[in-house]
Amino acid sequence: MGSERVEMGQSVEDGGGEQNHTPGRSSSTRAPPDACCFCWCCCCSCSCLTVRPAKEEKMTTISEEQEEADIDQTPQLSLEEVQSWAESFEHLMKSAHGLAHFRQFLKSEFSEENLNFWLICEDLKKEPNNLTVEQTVKQIFEDYVSVMSPKEVSLDSRVREVINRNMQQPSSSTFEEAQLQIFMLMQRDSYPRFMGSSMYADLRQKLEQPEES
Incomplete structure (x- = not known):
């Protein structure tokens, strides 16, 4: 993991990624403290700085809100x-109910x-x-x-290098390989544990019990 972080740091510096956000880093081209976080430019009066927290909160909740909306529009869980x-x-990932219960398991x-x-990358593909x-x-x-993010997902160095190259021309497929790797990680590790969990067993048992008259 240490080597991956070193490679990531080198790649981001070469690609013009995050160095503007790292405190104390000396550089003649570093943007001023209030530089725009999205355009990575050196503008000194960026209006998006004041609304960034709201945008960031929206980014982290949009998939969960869509998930809840999908559940409201689906029949009762059977x-x-x-x-x-x-x-x-x-099958689990295609089910709105399944995603909601799987999310609760992952939270635990x-x-x-x-x-x-994975879900935000799916939303990105649909953005026109x-x-x-x-x-x-x-x-x-x-x-x-x-x-530097507390929500950093586990990606190998090869995929990180692909992302760094893709960041030069951002598109809806920038994270395609990363999304596949995370899908495989959840399929290999989290999914079997969810299927063997008391959460899933209790849900099945509840639905298997005949309704009391």
Whole structure:
């Protein structure tokens, strides 16, 4: 992990990524303290600085809000649907109810950032506005890829290098390989634990019990 962080630091400095946000780093081209966080420029009166917390909060909650909306529009959870989650990870990820319960499980394991990252990347693919895509890509990088972020997801050095190259021209596919790696990580590690958890067993048992007359 240490080597990955060193590689990441070197790549970001070469690509013009996060050095403007690191306190105490000396550089002749460093942006002023109030430089724009999205455009990575040296503007000194950026209006987005005052609204960044709201945008950042929206980024971290948009997928969860969409998840709740999807649940409201789906039929009541059935035993058949819950049983289908055990058939494959794909079945779980395609289920609005499944995502909600899987999220609660990941929260208990303090790894919710993996699902959030995957879902936000899915939302990014559907965004038609190029400016919004560019801003969203940079925010996702800060929130989930930067080694300075508490929500950093686990990515290997090869994928990080791919991301650093892609950041030169942000697009809806910037995190494609990273998203696949996180999907595989959840499928390999978190999914089996969820299926063997008391949370899943209790949910099945509740639905299997006949309703009392």
